[in-house]
Amino acid sequence: MNQFSLKAKLFFGPQAVEHLSSLACTNVLVVTDGFLQESGMVSKMTQYLPSGAHVSVYSNVRPDPSQELVDAGVEMIFGVKPDVVIAFGGGSCIDATKAILYFAGQKGLAHPYFLAIPTTAGTGSEVTNFAVITRGDTKVALIDDALAPDGALLDASFTRSVPPKITADTGMDVLTHALEAYVSNQATTFTDALAVKALRVVFEDLPVVFHDGDAMRARGRMAEASCVAGIAFTNAGLGINHSLAHALGGRFHVAHGRLNAILLPYVMRFHMADSKYREPYDRCARELGMADAEDLLRHVIDLRAELGVEDRLADLGSIDAGAFEEHVGDMAEAALGDRCTPTNPRPVSRQDLVNLYRDAYNG
Ligand code: NAD
Structure with a gap:
């Protein structure tokens, strides 16, 4: 039910x-x-x-x-x-x-x-x-x-006073909520509709507010998209992007939205490698007027670049390579037990999460 x-x-x-x-x-x-x-x-x-x-x-x-x-x-x-x-x-x-x-x-x-x-x-x-x-x-x-x-x-x-970097981080958090809700194993017609609407707004208005914080119409649309994506994920749940970000954020204290933004393409590729889990990304892309899952991934990577988000965790400069390796196993363990993991579309092992962390760190 x-x-x-x-x-x-x-x-x-x-x-x-x-x-x-x-x-x-x-x-x-x-x-x-x-x-x-x-x-x-x-x-x-x-x-x-x-x-x-x-x-x-x-x-x-x-x-x-x-x-x-x-x-x-x-x-x-x-x-x-x-x-x-x-x-x-x-x-x-x-x-x-x-x-x-x-x-x-x-x-x-x-x-x-x-x-x-x-x-x-x-x-x-x-x-x-x-x-x-x-x-x-x-x-x-x-x-x-x-x-x-x-x-x-x-x-x-x-x-209005949110500076560009926090606008980018928080806006990418909206995108991650909407996409994880869309591909969640608990997604429904109702949550899909909300997630797609939020994604449309993010792709259109997040670059606008990033470049011009006084663009109040776009600020208003982003505030509503954030809420709409929240309604989607409180009903559909999230996935391992958030689980990985929680464990990493607890350890290294980097802004939550920035971690989600860096991790997202790696998590998308992990899911899209298997045709069964690629399917919702293909469907989501078509609903957004994009060609397919690869095209959606390209849009995410381009948006990230436009907002000045790093490609790899290593590029943040605040996560030391030695400390990362020392804690990667514990963080994977914590991510596996995170409350967001059960709604992830693809079942994951501790080793999958270690591999994802290393991919996202090294690029
Ligand atoms: P935040 O609340 O941590 O704020 C980040 C910074 O932005 C702070 O320094 C704050 O003072 C500043 N700030 C806030 N409003 C501002 C404004 N109008 N002008 C200028 N600066 C402003 O950031 P956030 O991304 O909104 O929240 C992140 C937290 O929320 C994380 O702990 C994350 O795990 C959690 N989170 C919760 C949910 C949920 O459903 N409960 C969902 C996603 C994330």
């Missing part, structure tokens, strides 16, 4: 931010990061809240949020006892908020209204039942419907 669900009510379009003024709230907690707080973006958002609401801000979130940061958030939320919680930021802020509410809920906190406002166009976390947190050197994907926000507010003006 297949299922399709979307928990969050979506607020989007030019007046979306006005949803904030209609919130029934007296005690609001905003979970965000230091940059968004200090740059004034948090107050730009909270000015729309009802005037009587008391607002507390927890701005300790960092990229790849750790379990310790989440635990501190759990302690803090019992002190604040908010009736509304707003996650404001990129995937790291939204995931940290999800995990804080999840673990606080297990300790008896009554569930407040949970609204997510993404400030990057990348993870789709505002609509997914995933949260990725880092425990030691490992990024762990929590997957539970209880994690999903109650509402998601898309306002592309909050993404």
